[in-house]
Amino acid sequence: MALIQLPGLVDPHVHMRDPGATHKEDWDSGTCAALAGGYTCILAMPNTLPPITDATTLDASLTAASQKARCDYGLHLGAGTHNDTTANRLAPRVTGLKLYLDQTFGPLRLDGLRSMQAHMTLWPKNRPILCHAEGRTMAAAIMVAMLQDRPVHICHVSRREEIVLIRAARERGLLVTCEVTPHHLFLTDSDVSGLGSGRSEVRPRLNTAADQAVLWQALNDGVVDCIATDHAPHTPAEKDNDDPPPGFPGLETALGLLLGAVRDRRLTQDRLVSLMHTNPLRIFRLASQTET
Numbered sequence: 001m002a003l004i005q006l007p008g009l010v011d012p013h014v015h016m017r018d019p020g021a022t023h024k025e026d027w028d029s030g031t032c033a034a035l036a037g038g039y040t041c042i043l044a045m046p047n048t049l050p051p052i053t054d055a056t057t058l059d060a061s062l063t064a065a066s067q068k069a070r071c072d073y074g075l076h077l078g079a080g081t082h083n084d085t086t087a088n089r090l091a092p093r094v095t096g097l098k099l100y101l102d103q104t105f106g107p108l109r110l111d112g113l114r115s116m117q118a119h120m121t122l123w124p125k126n127r128p129i130l131c132h133a134e135g136r137t138m139a140a141a142i143m144v145a146m147l148q149d150r151p152v153h154i155c156h157v158s159r160r161e162e163i164v165l166i167r168a169a170r171e172r173g174l175l176v177t178c179e180v181t182p183h184h185l186f187l188t189d190s191d192v193s194g195l196g197s198g199r200s201e202v203r204p205r206l207n208t209a210a211d212q213a214v215l216w217q218a219l220n221d222g223v224v225d226c227i228a229t230d231h232a233p234h235t236p237a238e239k240d241n242d243d244p245p246p247g248f249p250g251l252e253t254a255l256g257l258l259l260g261a262v263r264d265r266r267l268t269q270d271r272l273v274s275l276m277h278t279n280p281l282r283i284f285r286l287a288s289q290t291e292t
Contacts, residue, residue: 014043044074091124
């Protein structure tokens, strides 16, 4: 059996559920899962309970992480309507500012342009802004970022129309980066009936085989910058009830799936390293990780 040597992987998009929902996951179990999957650094999203939006909630989350985490980590701050003029003060302590512009799990969501414009204006240009944005809201986020002459990172792109827009923006010199998830690369809406409606519930939703084919093309031609798991665990009972929350875990399975793609010549190993190590380090301005 051949030995495959890879640098420590970096996942810029995970959900640790700590604080507020540690029956699903905490920093100990989540970072154990990360190490089991080849990740040596994870960046956690702010839609915890309570969400990470100010110094108090950031302190609590950093304390939990420092006591339990088993690998390197960072935290993204949540953008809200109440912190659009103050969030920038916390920029040195976090790895990015997350704007939720479409429906997702948890209480964070920005409706309208005012708060998005304020955050894009005040957040330091040398610190990342990440957007959960689909379709028209993604177009709006790119436009506002362009007007502010600042970079923007689009999370979990899943549709052909979004890839087309990002490609066009980059061809015009706009500072747009993006990520895709393993579940959008390996599952489509045709898998929903087999998985069940609750077990397949995720945001963005699983899309068509045609959308998936465009993601793979963009993965290989450089339009997509990162593979991010969007690791988002829930209990089986929660996923199987009448109102299932979106998301499912991915830290332990992503590398195996992508190495299978390398085996099948859908992806080169060098490209995999760029997507899961080199590019996340660059985009999120992280210190170099030790190779393992």
